[in-house]
Amino acid sequence: MGDVYKAIADPTRRAILDELRDRAGQTLFELCKRLIGKGFTSSRQAVSQHLAVLEEAGLVVIRREGRYIFIDLDTSPLQQIYDRWGIGPCASDT
Amino acid sequence: MGDVYKAIADPTRRAILDELRDRAGQTLFELCKRLIGKGFTSSRQAVSQHLAVLEEAGLVVIRREGRYIFIDLDTSPLQQIYDRWGIGPCASDT
DNA sequence: ACGATATGCAAGCGGTGACTTGCATGTCAA
DNA sequence: TTGACATGCAAGTCACCGCTTGCATATCGT
Secondary structure, eight states: OOOHHHHTTSHHHHHHHHHHHHSOSEEHHHHHHHHHHTTOOOOHHHHHHHHHHHHHTTSEEEEEETTEEEEEEOOGGGHHHHHHHOOSGGGGTO | OOOHHHHTTSHHHHHHHHHHHHSOSEEHHHHHHHHHHTTOOOOHHHHHHHHHHHHHTTSEEEEEETTEEEEEEOOGGGHHHHHHHOOOGGGGTO
8 A cells, every 4th residue: 555645745646636526537638638727737647647656545546447547536545644643623523 | 834745745754743642842852762762763853854844834833942942743734634625534423 | 450549658857855964053050 | 161962054965756758558430
């Protein structure tokens, strides 16, 4: 398993997670286009490498169908950050 | 304000946060000794530089008294991670 | 089958970050 | 005041990371 902390350290990777949160099941090309539309200059290869890191960290699930890949977000690995230092929304529930 | 994500990307900095969570108000020397005791090989200067990064990110509060500095943990900047991707312990409450 | 599309793989490059080294500053005790 | 202690500052080194480049692979439409 990859390092979740390292995975979210990069701004481009965080933008990818943002994009996947807004629209699930995107294709690599779709993702690239949208990122470029949001001002990011990342090439397809760069995004692909970022996805590999995110997948290693478990933050992203990649499902392959034919010549496409469909990418989905999985935020559950972020849970360990909360678990480690004990913060979170619940604290403000009362 | 510094980047919280970048701040927690480094294993040594996470160990510092762990140590401060277990024991608040430590001195730089104290912190170094404990980290070395836990198997980290960081020098004093290295730890000092890490603290600067953590302070920039708001994860640590440094209070200076005489020739000592006292370091305290502040986990509130981590909240933005939850706010951004909306996960957390509450989801599994039901 | 053939061309076009969508993605994978690998080597190389530049910049950034973590660490060390050496010295400077400041504070306490005697 | 002087020496020991606790920390700050700055330059230099080295490895890693993100990115590009170029080519390879695989799938769909016609």
